[in-house]
Amino acid sequence: MAKYTQKDFKSDQEVRWCPGCGDYAVLAALQRTLPKVCEEQGIDKEKIVVVSGIGCSSRLPYYMNTYAFHSIHGRATAIATGIKVANPELSVWQASGDGDALAIGGNHFIHAIRRNIDINIMLFNNRIYGMTKGQYSPTSLFGTVTKTSPYGTVEMPFKPGSLVLGAKGSFFARSVDNDLPLCEEIMLRASRHDGTSVMEFRTNCVIFNNGSHADISDKAVKADRTIVLRDGEKMIFGANRDKGIILDGWNLKVVKIGENGITEDDILTHDSHVDNLGLQMMLAEMEGPDFPVALGVIRDVAGRTYETEVAKQCEEVKAKAKIHSVDELLKSGPTWQAE
Amino acid sequence: MQHKVIDVHDVVLRFAGDSGDGMQLTGTLFANMSAIYGNSLSTFPDYPAEIRAPKGTVAGVSGFQVHIGDHPVNTPGDFCDMLVAMNPAALKANAKWLKRNGMVLVNGNAFDAAGLSKAGLSDNPFEELGITDRTIIVAPITTLTEDSLKDSGLDLPSILKCKNMFTLGMACYIYHRPLEYIYEYIESKFSKKRPEMIAPNKKVVTDGFNYAANLQIEADTYNIAPATLPKGTYRNINGNQALAWGLIAASEKAGLPLFCGSYPITPATGILEELAIHKNLGVKTMQTEDEIAGICSAIGASFAGNLAVTTTSGPGLSLKSEALGLAVMTELPLVVVDVQRAGPCTGMPTKTEQTDLMEVLYGRNGESPLVVIAAHSPSHCFDQAFKAAKIALEHMVPVVLLSEGFLGNGSEPWRIPSMSSYPEIHPRFVEEGRTDFKPFRRDPETLAREWAVPGMKGCEHRIGGLEKTHEGVLSNDPANHELMVRERAEKVERVVSDIPDLTVDGPAEGELAVVGWGGTFGHLLSAVSEVRQEGIEVSRIHFDFINPLPANTFEVLSKFRKILVCELNSGQFATYLRSKFPTLNIVGCNKIQGQNFLVQDITSAIKSQLD
Numbered sequence: 001m002a003k004y005t006q007k008d009f010k011s012d013q014e015v016r017w018c019p020g021c022g023d024y025a026v027l028a029a030l031q032r033t034l035p036k037v038c039e040e041q042g043i044d045k046e047k048i049v050v051v052s053g054i055g056c057s058s059r060l061p062y063y064m065n066t067y068a069f070h071s072i073h074g075r076a077t078a079i080a081t082g083i084k085v086a087n088p089e090l091s092v093w094q095a096s097g098d099g100d101a102l103a104i105g106g107n108h109f110i111h112a113i114r115r116n117i118d119i120n121i122m123l124f125n126n127r128i129y130g131m132t133k134g135q136y137s138p139t140s141l142f143g144t145v146t147k148t149s150p151y152g153t154v155e156m157p158f159k160p161g162s163l164v165l166g167a168k169g170s171f172f173a174r175s176v177d178n179d180l181p182l183c184e185e186i187m188l189r190a191s192r193h194d195g196t197s198v199m200e201f202r203t204n205c206v207i208f209n210n211g212s213h214a215d216i217s218d219k220a221v222k223a224d225r226t227i228v229l230r231d232g233e234k235m236i237f238g239a240n241r242d243k244g245i246i247l248d249g250w251n252l253k254v255v256k257i258g259e260n261g262i263t264e265d266d267i268l269t270h271d272s273h274v275d276n277l278g279l280q281m282m283l284a285e286m287e288g289p290d291f292p293v294a295l296g297v298i299r300d301v302a303g304r305t306y307e308t309e310v311a312k313q314c315e316e317v318k319a320k321a322k323i324h325s326v327d328e329l330l331k332s333g334p335t336w337q338a339e
Numbered sequence: 340m341q342h343k344v345i346d347v348h349d350v351v352l353r354f355a356g357d358s359g360d361g362m363q364l365t366g367t368l369f370a371n372m373s374a375i376y377g378n379s380l381s382t383f384p385d386y387p388a389e390i391r392a393p394k395g396t397v398a399g400v401s402g403f404q405v406h407i408g409d410h411p412v413n414t415p416g417d418f419c420d421m422l423v424a425m426n427p428a429a430l431k432a433n434a435k436w437l438k439r440n441g442m443v444l445v446n447g448n449a450f451d452a453a454g455l456s457k458a459g460l461s462d463n464p465f466e467e468l469g470i471t472d473r474t475i476i477v478a479p480i481t482t483l484t485e486d487s488l489k490d491s492g493l494d495l496p497s498i499l500k501c502k503n504m505f506t507l508g509m510a511c512y513i514y515h516r517p518l519e520y521i522y523e524y525i526e527s528k529f530s531k532k533r534p535e536m537i538a539p540n541k542k543v544v545t546d547g548f549n550y551a552a553n554l555q556i557e558a559d560t561y562n563i564a565p566a567t568l569p570k571g572t573y574r575n576i577n578g579n580q581a582l583a584w585g586l587i588a589a590s591e592k593a594g595l596p597l598f599c600g601s602y603p604i605t606p607a608t609g610i611l612e613e614l615a616i617h618k619n620l621g622v623k624t625m626q627t628e629d630e631i632a633g634i635c636s637a638i639g640a641s642f643a644g645n646l647a648v649t650t651t652s653g654p655g656l657s658l659k660s661e662a663l664g665l666a667v668m669t670e671l672p673l674v675v676v677d678v679q680r681a682g683p684c685t686g687m688p689t690k691t692e693q694t695d696l697m698e699v700l701y702g703r704n705g706e707s708p709l710v711v712i713a714a715h716s717p718s719h720c721f722d723q724a725f726k727a728a729k730i731a732l733e734h735m736v737p738v739v740l741l742s743e744g745f746l747g748n749g750s751e752p753w754r755i756p757s758m759s760s761y762p763e764i765h766p767r768f769v770e771e772g773r774t775d776f777k778p779f780r781r782d783p784e785t786l787a788r789e790w791a792v793p794g795m796k797g798c799e800h801r802i803g804g805l806e807k808t809h810e811g812v813l814s815n816d817p818a819n820h821e822l823m824v825r826e827r828a829e830k831v832e833r834v835v836s837d838i839p840d841l842t843v844d845g846p847a848e849g850e851l852a853v854v855g856w857g858g859t860f861g862h863l864l865s866a867v868s869e870v871r872q873e874g875i876e877v878s879r880i881h882f883d884f885i886n887p888l889p890a891n892t893f894e895v896l897s898k899f900r901k902i903l904v905c906e907l908n909s910g911q912f913a914t915y916l917r918s919k920f921p922t923l924n925i926v927g928c929n930k931i932q933g934q935n936f937l938v939q940d941i942t943s944a945i946k947s948q949l950d
Contacts, residue, residue: 011801013812013813044796045799046793046794046797046798047793047794049642049643049793051639054804061801061803064801065799066799067642067792067793067800068800068801069639069642069669069801069802070801070802070803070805071635071804072661072804075631075662078632078636078639079635079636079642080639081632082598082600082625082635082636082639082640082641082642082643082647083639083642083643084639085636085639085640086598086639086640086643086644086645086647087643087792087793087794089794090643090793090794107628107629108631108632111627111628111632310623313618314618314619314622317618318618318619321619323617323620324620325620325758326584326587326591326620326758327757327758329584329587329617329620330574330584330755330756330758331572331755333574334375334520334574335572335573335755336377336574337573338377338568338569338570338754
């Protein structure tokens, strides 16, 4: 029996996202996951810190009954980094939108990943600027018509998974806002991962980009257009569970089981823990119409984490040091006496 | 000519050469040796922004000035008694700093046709530069160094790198410096990693010393007696090091780990480098991806309960502005160090200035007051860093500490204090077990809020950049906003109770007060003593605390008919004082050349005001 329930993580503030906003699902998933995180890690809830930048999704901290910091646009990652380095015992969760994390905060985002600091970044990707009322974002698809691109955007979008894996990120997972159990599942996996965990949540903006990921999340098509990757399981998907993914030369290929002599044995088996950036990058980049979009934990590999290395170095230096106080420091090196 | 030994009260040396010639090291060694010998001193390096500008050109000249004396020395000196020039470019760039009766020591080997042409000099450089009336020593330093080390086993490039040590040996003879300190330095530097370098380095410095002695050079030699300094243990320290140590001292007194998030930037980098060494004293440093991450990681560390610091210089401060506003809004303790350099924009990175004052006072959106204090000498950086941290932690407010390139890189002897003479620091942590924490409930005296950090049970709360009520609830209520704006400003004003009153050097009232702030301290002190010797009566007032101003500021300043504000900008502090005290008669003495005042700049300004 967990010490906490979802209710313990709800603040007394009224949630003010638009009715139907995808952010509600991520908030609920977080509030449902944290009791499990506290139980698994044996920590009290005052050790949980939620940090955000600016944007609709960055309002999330106000709805959490935890220590939380709603900061400035793009800087959540840098602030979360400082918190974690200052106190590595804290469980740090970051809420950022696609603009916050990938446009104005892009530099902090890639450098957190490079350092592999142990924070959990929840990237709310609705491919639009909602809070400023409908301008294109760095994940908006080419040609998207918005208020600042009335004739369509003429720039290519970032794919968050490619960016994370391109920076040799140690953890990347993806979910959609209408799959609450999967959102919780990847959050729990992120909490167990030592290092920067990036979770991309495809969230719907009902007002400015409605249906932004309906092509993969609508119940009628979801089974055929997405694949949930789970470790040790064959990469099989489809309403009839008859489609699979194989490696064909250097490329992935979708095949039908039972056709052309393909059996289940030919289908790839997922392993997020193996350090195979090439394959994981291909999985993260899959998209329609030829491929299903990969959901679940795509990559989860062990490695050094920044805050641990910082603390370890401090301890090593301390163990060898001859100077143990400021008084000793001030007298170190060449000095002389005036009589 | 008869060689004489002359006793002098003080002497200024300027070592100049290519940036690769090792002049910074030569000057530093000469200064440290003089400090240990017992002289009072002040140093300042003058180096180019380029790491290795084209060899032999004026752009690549690196200089180091050291002023030593048998009495308290306040400045690195306006002009030098001896100029060491390792090549024609160094002579050309620095001849203007040579005193009328000064002495020049040049490396004759470098004064060949190629060297003179690179410096854009004719084949009679001394005449061209108008210094033929000075004592000029032309020594073939390159060939002498090669001869000295021909049997050392070192290769030619390594031998040539020792030219500066030969020169140092010569300077030591001329100014009667014992070589023991240099020997010790050489041994400690090379004993672990390159013991084979010890003997050659000792030999070359000794040969330089003996060469100067045997030459019976036509120059006199000089003796500068030790200064009478207050009793105590001394060390030489530069401003960046002192500042880093002051922060560590505050962290020890407060019982908090120190976190510094910074991005390298001239001339502030030395602070981050110094802090990075002292992990043994609970210091965590993070070289962040940019200036913004520097301050934001520090704000995060502050939220998590560390003594948090970010260090930078002007352009970096501009980048930090929004986050500084976040620290104002969240009322978290934070120390921001700005080692000012010549701007705007990239400006002149290695040159000093006092031009960021208006930026730190007003350079943020919204009503965004914070505490601003300044350091006035290299060693004073220690005290002000300690004070900045104490104010930040006890008043829950960001504090900007203004240093200057002149202070950060300059050095002086420092009587080592005992930490027992520094006050305790009491961070405003919530009492353990309290469960009625409200993020912006204020102390009735100081208006400082309490500090609850993650891990404290029952104090979970949310803060951020949006306006909130005392309870920490988001609010767009007009009356609440005005209340909070006024309280944040009043909180800064009430820091006045923790800062010392202004003091006046000289009569408490009169015709003219010479006013300064920051790193012009030594120059103003010297200038005022000089004019007093001529019988001119002026008072001197120096500001270490800028926002808030000391409580007695108006009372003190209003006793003078005229206030001469001397600063290395076009009048920022003067404008600030006028805005606070419109009835005062304030005039300016300003210099914006990327260099500190000369003492004579101030003395002539004083005289012209009194005419």
